[in-house]
Amino acid sequence: MAHNDAIVRNKTIIQEILSADPPFILGKVMEKKLITEREYTNLTSINKGTAEDLIIKLVDTLINKGKQSEFIEILQDKKVLETYPKLKVVDWGVSGSTAVSSNSLKRSSEGSLSEDAPESHKSQKTEDKYPLTSKPTGLCVIINNENFCDPKKKRSGTEKDAESLADVFSWLGFQVLMCKDQTASDIAQVTKLLAPLKDLAGLQTFKLEEWSDGRFTPLRVLPQHGDAFVCCVLSHGEEKVVLGVDGKKRPISEITSAFNGEHCSALLGKPKVFFIQACQGHSLQPRYVADDLTFEMQEQDTPQLVFIPAEADFLVAMATVEKYQAVRHTVNGSWFIQSLCEQLREGCPRGEDIMQILYRVNDDVSQKEIVGKLGVMTQMPETQKVTLRRRLVFSPCSS
Numbered sequence: 001m002a003h004n005d006a007i008v009r010n011k012t013i014i015q016e017i018l019s020a021d022p023p024f025i026l027g028k029v030m031e032k033k034l035i036t037e038r039e040y041t042n043l044t045s046i047n048k049g050t051a052e053d054l055i056i057k058l059v060d061t062l063i064n065k066g067k068q069s070e071f072i073e074i075l076q077d078k079k080v081l082e083t084y085p086k087l088k089v090v091d092w093g094v095s096g097s098t099a100v101s102s103n104s105l106k107r108s109s110e111g112s113l114s115e116d117a118p119e120s121h122k123s124q125k126t127e128d129k130y131p132l133t134s135k136p137t138g139l140c141v142i143i144n145n146e147n148f149c150d151p152k153k154k155r156s157g158t159e160k161d162a163e164s165l166a167d168v169f170s171w172l173g174f175q176v177l178m179c180k181d182q183t184a185s186d187i188a189q190v191t192k193l194l195a196p197l198k199d200l201a202g203l204q205t206f207k208l209e210e211w212s213d214g215r216f217t218p219l220r221v222l223p224q225h226g227d228a229f230v231c232c233v234l235s236h237g238e239e240k241v242v243l244g245v246d247g248k249k250r251p252i253s254e255i256t257s258a259f260n261g262e263h264c265s266a267l268l269g270k271p272k273v274f275f276i277q278a279c280q281g282h283s284l285q286p287r288y289v290a291d292d293l294t295f296e297m298q299e300q301d302t303p304q305l306v307f308i309p310a311e312a313d314f315l316v317a318m319a320t321v322e323k324y325q326a327v328r329h330t331v332n333g334s335w336f337i338q339s340l341c342e343q344l345r346e347g348c349p350r351g352e353d354i355m356q357i358l359y360r361v362n363d364d365v366s367q368k369e370i371v372g373k374l375g376v377m378t379q380m381p382e383t384q385k386v387t388l389r390r391r392l393v394f395s396p397c398s399s
Contacts, residue, residue, distance in 0.1 A: 006092045007059070007068045014075070015059060017086045019052040023308040023389070024083050026058065027269025028074050034067045037265070079131050129353075129391045130271050131227060137173035137394070138226035138270075141194060142166065143187060144180050145235035148245045158234050160333035161277060164341040165232050166211040172348060173397040174230060175223055176211035184244030187233075191255055195264035197223060225266040228392070229259060230273045234337070237278025239322050252276060252316065256385070261310035269308050271392045273354065274316045277337050279325045315392070316385040317358055327370060327379050336381050339364045344394065353391040358383055 007014070018025045030040055035058075043057055062071045074080060075087055132138075144162045146155045166176045179190055190206045193199055200222040209216035210223075233255065235242045241249040252274075261268045319326040319336035328334040339361045347357040362381050369378045 006072065007063060010090050010092075011059060013090060014087075015052060015055045017084050017090075018055045018058075019050075021083060022051045022054045022058075023269050023312075025055070025074075025080070027308060028077070028080060029058065029062070029071070030265050030268050032070065032074060033265075034062060034065070034070055034074075037262075040265075079133055082131060082133075129393050130388075132173075132393070132395065134226035135173065136175040136226050138175075138228035138230065139194070139223055140165070140169040140174040140176045140230040140232070142176065142178040142232045143182055143190070143234065144178055145182060145243070145245050147181050148236070148243075149247060153236060153247075155234070155236065155328065156330035157328050157333050158277075160331065161234055161328075161337040162232075164333060164338060165275075166216070167214075168341045168344050169230060170211055171396055172344070172394045174228075175226075177208050177219060177223065178211070178216055179206045179208050181245045182206065183246040184248035184250040185246075187242070187244055187250045187255065188258075191231075191258040192263075195258050195267075197225060197266070225264075225270075228271045228273070228394075229267050230275070231255070231259075232275045232277070232337075234277045234334075237276070237280055239280050242276065242278045256314060256316060257311075260314075261308060261312070267313075269313060271313050271315065271388060271390075273392070274314070275319075275337070275340060276316065277319045277326065277328070277334050280318065280320050280322045309387075312387050312389060314385055314387045315354065315383065317361075318382045318384055319379070321380050321382040324379070325377070327368070327377055335365050335368050335379055336361070348394050349396055351393055351395075353393045354388075355383075355386075355392075 026040070026043065029035055035043070039061060043054060043061070059071075062068065072092055075084075075090075076092070081087055142162050142165055144158055146158045148154060162178055166178065170176050179186075182190065186206060190203070190208075193202045193206075200219075203222075204219060208219040210219045233242050233252075235244075237243055238249065240253070241251050242255070244250060256272070256274055257263065259267055259272050317340075319334065326334065326336060332338065340357075343357045343360045343364065347360065358381075362383075365379050365381050369376055371377075
């Protein structure tokens with residue numbers, strides 16, 4: 001009953017504070033299963049209202065369901081308090097009014113918190129970085145296809161890529177998993193199992209391995225999602241698809257959609273990054289001589305969203321643009337993956353976000369060339385899909 005009173009007593013304040021970033025709290029509530037998929041859909045359908053409209057509806061829904069105690073636990077969570085620091089001054093006790101005075105929280109004519117509020121609690125813009133504080137940071141899944149049914153299509157050198165990815169992402173605090181030599185059907189099934197993470201036996205049928213102490217060993221404990229998700233697909237491919245070891249096609253869009261808001265509530269509002277090392281055609285990329293160019297790049301503000309669409313928070317980076325081949329050395333690995341790992345190691349300690357790092361990967365790979373039987377080969381990576389709403393900054397593990 002005390003929790004009921006606390007929520008009702010502080011309702012107006014809670015709604016104002018949480019309205020600064022509705023997607024984050026909605027994702028937290030969904031993660032803790034305080035609302036159903038249908039309730040989530042109903043909430044996110046309020047697309048003609050304001051951010052505060054969504055929060056009002058969310059709070060009312062939780063009160064009507066008797067979820068006040070669980071909601072208060074979420075509001076006192078460390079990550080939530082980092083996103084909404086003004087929650088720290090809310091009194092959740094049985095008696096007494098909120099610790100926030102009416103003067104410090106009085107509204108301005110524009111509807112935001114007044115400038116009279118204490119400096120540490122003034123209204124501020126939504127944090128521009130995704131919070132990555134879970135341990136591990138999240139899962140990094142590597143789908144590594146080396147041995148194809150057609151022996152001529154063996155992808156020698158892919159082990160080097162897989163080990164480089166495992167090494168760098170474990171350094172960044174991720175739990176790294178790998179499954180090898182998957183058919184197109186296997187890829188579909190294993191991604192469906194990786195989204196909910198409820199079936200260890202099912203995952204083990206695909207011989208998932210975990211990176212530990214510099215090597216891969218069989219997966220024995222059911223993993224859990226963290227604050228971010230990374231998936232690396234190393235295989236042959238054609239335009240918009242990757243190939244299973246049986247030579248059949250699996251659309252890249254189907255791999256990514258397995259982890260969207262509709263199919264993976266645990267990753268709702270969290271960044272999901274896909275690196276695809278696969279050819280996207282059979283053509284060689286031509287090269288041209290260009291004069292020195294000067295240009296300026298301007299960051300554009302990401303529009304603030306009132307709710308989280310199912311396809312939000314994705315990044316899909318391809319080794320090559322469509323219709324062209326991607327280069328892989330039979331011993332040293334691929335241009336794209338090796339450059340990616342190198343740039344992550346250089347940029348992450350400096351606090352660079354993933355887009356800055358990928359710009360340098362693009363530049364690095366674009367300058368490489370090799371003379372093959374069909375002529376000079378070059379390569380241009382491409383970031384095909386970016387629906388990230390914040391800066392994504394990976395940080396090396398302190399240990």
